[in-house]
Each structure stands twice: as structure tokens, then as C-alpha cells.
Amino acid sequence: MTEIDIDQPLPDNYEFGREQLRDILKEFNQWGADEILLSGIRRRAATWQLPPPRWTRREVGLYELHTPRGLLIVQRKIGWTVERDGVPLVWRLSDRVVFFDRLEDAKTSGLLHCLGDEEFPDGTGWSE
Numbered sequence: 212m213t214e215i216d217i218d219q220p221l222p223d224n225y226e227f228g229r230e231q232l233r234d235i236l237k238e239f240n241q242w243g244a245d246e247i248l249l250s251g252i253r254r255r256a257a258t259w260q261l262p263p264p265r266w267t268r269r270e271v272g273l274y275e276l277h278t279p280r281g282l283l284i285v286q287r288k289i290g291w292t293v294e295r296d297g298v299p300l301v302w303r304l305s306d307r308v309v310f311f312d313r314l315e316d317a318k319t320s321g322l323l324h325c326l327g328d329e330e331f332p333d334g335t336g337w338s339e
Contacts, residue, residue: 222312242307242310243311291316292310293321
């Protein structure tokens with residue numbers, strides 16, 4: 212396990228690795244994005260004909276994007292989380308926040324949930 216300086220924010224490009232993140236999240240009874248979720252997100256994003264929009268970096272570990280469907284926030288809280296207008300992206304079965312290891316996966320998931328259908332069919336959605 213990599214040692215982390217808890218007095219400093221993690222750089223945005225830092226990745227725990229899915230297994231290490233899963234082990235950390237388990238201690239807090241939380242769930243990270245699994246391979247099934249990630250492959251669905253990446254497969255859907257691969258069909259986009261235009262590049263994704265540019266997010267605004269507010270500070271280390273905090274990005275935002277204004278969309279017609281609300282303000283998306285991607286923020287590092289152990290792993291990366293996604294919110295739209297203050298409502299977190301959660302696992303539908305448990306209403307627990309979804310944690311991503313990679314910043315780009317969190318951004319892409321947020322965009323997918325704001326495009327077209329309100330609910331992207333991947334077992335996650337905006338908390339109710």
C-alpha cells in the first residue's frame with residue numbers, strides 16, 4: 212500500500228488502483244465503481260462523435276461543469292464522486308455514493324447521466 216501524506220491533497224492524477232480503493236472504501240461501508248460499470252461507461256463514451264466538454268478546475272480535487280441539466284461537480288473524497296446540483300450519483304440498490312478511482316471515469320459518468328435519458332441504465336443514478 213502506498214503511503215499518503217494526509218496533510219496534503221492528493222494530486223488529481225493520483226490513482227489508488229481499484230483493489231486498493233475497494234479495500235479503503237470497505238472500511239467505510241462504501242462501494243467503488245466495478246469493472247462492469249466502468250466498461251459500460253467507456254463503451255458508451257466511445258460512441259461520442261465530439262470530444263467531451265472542458266471542465267473547470269476550481270482547486271486540487273474539485274472540478275465543475277455547467278450543463279443544461281444542472282451544475283456537475285466531480286470531487287475527490289477518497290475516490291472521485293459526482294454530484295448534480297448537490298445531489299450525489301449513487302448505486303440504485305443501496306443509495307450509497309459511487310466512488311471512482313479515475314477522474315476521467317467520474318467526469319464521463321456524470322456526463323452520461325446528464326445526456327439524453329435522465330437515467331443511464333448502469334445501476335447508478337442521482338439520489339432521490
